[in-house]
Amino acid sequence: MIMLREKIEKLIKDIVKKDVQLEHPTDSKFGDYSTNVAMKAKVDPEKIIKELKDNPLFEKVVKAGPGFINFFLSQKALQEELLEILEQKDNYGQLEIGNNKKVQVEFISANPTGPLTVANARGGPFGDVLANVLNKAGFKTEKAYYVNDAGMQILALGNSVLKNKESKYQGEYIDQLNQENKEKDPYKVGQWAAKKIIKDLIQKTTDKLKIKYNEWIFESDLYKSNKVDKTLDFLREKGLIFEKDKAEWFKSSKFGDERDRVVIKSDKQKTYLAGDIALHSYKFKDKKFDKVINICGADHHGDIPGLMAGVEAIGYKDKLEIILLQFVTILDKGEKKKMSKRAGLYVTMDELIDKVGSDVVRFFFLQKSHNTHLNFDLALAQEQSNKNPVFYVQYAHARICSILKKAEDVILSKAKDLDSSGFALRMTKTELNLIKKLTKFPEIIEDTANDYQVQRLPSYSLELANAFHKFYEQCRVLDEKNKELKESRINLIQATKIVLKNTLELMGISAPEKM
RNA sequence: GCGCCCAUAGCUCAGUGGAUAGAGCGCUUCCUUGCGGAGGAAGAAGUCGUAGGUUCAAAUCCUACUGGGCGUACCA
Numbered sequence: 001m002i003m004l005r006e007k008i009e010k011l012i013k014d015i016v017k018k019d020v021q022l023e024h025p026t027d028s029k030f031g032d033y034s035t036n037v038a039m040k041a042k043v044d045p046e047k048i049i050k051e052l053k054d055n056p057l058f059e060k061v062v063k064a065g066p067g068f069i070n071f072f073l074s075q076k077a078l079q080e081e082l083l084e085i086l087e088q089k090d091n092y093g094q095l096e097i098g099n100n101k102k103v104q105v106e107f108i109s110a111n112p113t114g115p116l117t118v119a120n121a122r123g124g125p126f127g128d129v130l131a132n133v134l135n136k137a138g139f140k141t142e143k144a145y146y147v148n149d150a151g152m153q154i155l156a157l158g159n160s161v162l163k164n165k166e167s168k169y170q171g172e173y174i175d176q177l178n179q180e181n182k183e184k185d186p187y188k189v190g191q192w193a194a195k196k197i198i199k200d201l202i203q204k205t206t207d208k209l210k211i212k213y214n215e216w217i218f219e220s221d222l223y224k225s226n227k228v229d230k231t232l233d234f235l236r237e238k239g240l241i242f243e244k245d246k247a248e249w250f251k252s253s254k255f256g257d258e259r260d261r262v263v264i265k266s267d268k269q270k271t272y273l274a275g276d277i278a279l280h281s282y283k284f285k286d287k288k289f290d291k292v293i294n295i296c297g298a299d300h301h302g303d304i305p306g307l308m309a310g311v312e313a314i315g316y317k318d319k320l321e322i323i324l325l326q327f328v329t330i331l332d333k334g335e336k337k338k339m340s341k342r343a344g345l346y347v348t349m350d351e352l353i354d355k356v357g358s359d360v361v362r363f364f365f366l367q368k369s370h371n372t373h374l375n376f377d378l379a380l381a382q383e384q385s386n387k388n389p390v391f392y393v394q395y396a397h398a399r400i401c402s403i404l405k406k407a408e409d410v411i412l413s414k415a416k417d418l419d420s421s422g423f424a425l426r427m428t429k430t431e432l433n434l435i436k437k438l439t440k441f442p443e444i445i446e447d448t449a450n451d452y453q454v455q456r457l458p459s460y461s462l463e464l465a466n467a468f469h470k471f472y473e474q475c476r477v478l479d480e481k482n483k484e485l486k487e488s489r490i491n492l493i494q495a496t497k498i499v500l501k502n503t504l505e506l507m508g509i510s511a512p513e514k515m
Numbered sequence: 516g517c518g519c520c521c522a523u524a525g526c527u528c529a530g531u532g533g534a535u536a537g538a539g540c541g542c543u544u545c546c547u548u549g550c551g552g553a554g555g556a557a558g559a560a561g562u563c564g565u566a567g568g569u570u571c572a573a574a575u576c577c578u579a580c581u582g583g584g585c586g587u588a589c590c591a
Contacts (some may be wrong), residue, residue: 023533025533025534026530026534026535026536030534034533034534039571064534065534066572067533067571068534098534102533111591113591114521138550148591150530151591152588152590152591153591154591156590169569200516201527221544246589247589248552249588256517258517258587263589265588266591267589269589271588271589272590272591273591275591286538297585298519298520298584298585298586299586300591301518301586302518302519302585302587303586303591304519311555324519324585325521326520326521326585327581327584327585331527331585334585336583359564363528367527367528367529367538368527368528368529369528371520372520372521372529373520373521374527374528375527377526377527380540381527381528382538384527386553387539387540387553388539388540389538389539389540390555392539392554394553395551395553396554398553399551399554402550402551403550403551404550405550406550407550429590441572455529456529458529459530459538464537470554470555472551472554472555473546473555474535475558476550477550478549497537514551515551515553
């Protein structure tokens with residue numbers, strides 16, 4: 001489908017012979033779309049206006065301010081778009097900009113050494129929704145969790161479960177594992193414990209968050225299948241591995257890294273980076289992803305140059321993108337504190353979900369940009385969850401369902417029998433505003449697929465719900481005296497329901513018919 | 516020391532080159548005899564951390580500074 005914005009951009013592009021970016025003016029008196037392209041392309045705005053002012057898409061096209069052209073959409077154009085929504089239903093907003101390219105989004109991937117906290121699970125809602133949006137934009141998307149069940153932290157976990165001198169982690173789950181454990185070798189204990197933690201703690205939490213991963217990739221499997229050795233051999237053949245101080249180094253400085261990195265330590269143990277390059281070889285060579293997006297905590301940013309160099313060395317330059325999520329700080333009685341498992345200062349994701357529900361958690365986290373340092377106050381989150389904006393959005397959906405239920409006796413016009421004459425009535429400003437919000441949906445998909453600013457979705461859902469609540473207040477739908485008006489408005493709220501539900505589904509938030 | 520991120524309303528956060536800077540919560544006032552009031556309308560509240568610079572135009576880009584977070588391993 002071609003969205004409204006794209007149609008207008010093309011019209012202008014044909015005139016100025018230059019790419020055009022339309023924007024929504026902050027004030028509606030400046031129209032529905034505006035552009036400063038006339039100034040940028042040094043084209044007389046009058047020329048553009050003259051060619052477009054009679055186009056049926058517009059009610060008027062006017063010159064304004066310092067080089068702006070403002071476009072006011074016609075009622076007809078909006079009604080045509082409304083028909084599009086009613087015809088396409090859940091498919092509305094499905095774009096093809098991804099060209100079916102295979103994309104993997106990897107997120108959370110917290111170490112299997114303990115429960116997910118509100119800090120390390122921050123990537124859950126973010127990654128899940130980003131993948132959903134990319135899918136809607138026409139990519140073939142998969143979601144993955146990489147489990148680091150190899151290496152030193154597994155040994156530390158084993159020692160913790162055994163409660164020996166090398167113990168590092170503690171908590172009820174460690175006590176529990178200690179009770180169940182029968183092994184003695186710390187590393188084996190750690191591997192066993194990691195599997196248990198993934199299954200009994202982490203997967204339980206991601207399930208509660210309604211995240212469905214396509215794949216859980218275990219680091220230990222990369223070792224078992226010799227993927228790590230094969231990847232290192234590949235690098236060795238390319239002359240990118242050298243020995244120094246009894247360790248083996250990857251020549252990452254050749255690819256823009258500030259220094260080289262160890263891949264095999266002097267004790268012959270492989271480092272995290274060795275596994276990580278093998279992981280990406282698996283992603284690109286074996287699974288043939290065209291693009292991989294990793295979402296990880298900001299504390300990992302020091303590892304990026306090494307990994308990027310590795311990905312380039314195995315032949316997949318520029319195919320990996322990394323999004324860093326900034327840290328979550330806990331607000332405890334107004335005081336900022338760093339989350340710390342040792343100090344017992346952390347809030348588990350499970351605890352939060354149990355207190356406020358998955359819908360609230362997802363909305364709350366989605367609203368924040370990935371590079372915002374998030375201040376989190378559990379007490380406040382609980383207190384405010386009853387007033388959480390997510391209910392405002394869900395309430396709009398429930399209200400529509402309620403009206404539609406009451407209207408069941410009305411013979412609804414089938415979308416396919418309609419043309420825009422089905423809405424030939426003169427619509428009120430409130431109704432037109434609602435349609436304008438609806439037509440913004442595909443734009444949200446496109447923009448978010450391009451810049452990954454996922455917080456656009458909750459913010460859009462609020463705008464849309466607000467436009468509907470205003471409409472509800474001012475326009476009675478079930479008007480018994482005016483059958484045409486009633487039908488027109490029923491169609492309008494059906495379209496609203498479609499887009500609201502679509503938006504909520506992308507966010508992984510339920511769209512209740514009753515509340 | 517060097518590198519990355521951040522600083523916007525009382526609080527939590529959007530806005531990242533355009534027109535009078537927005538939302539939710541909190542605060543003040545009004546709207547229920549009409550499809551769900553978990554709603555609607557109106558209002559108070561901001562030197563966009565500070566100082567320079569670029570630009571017709573800066574919260575947004577550049578530089579310096581201040582304050583905070585993170586990183587800088589043969590840990591992951």
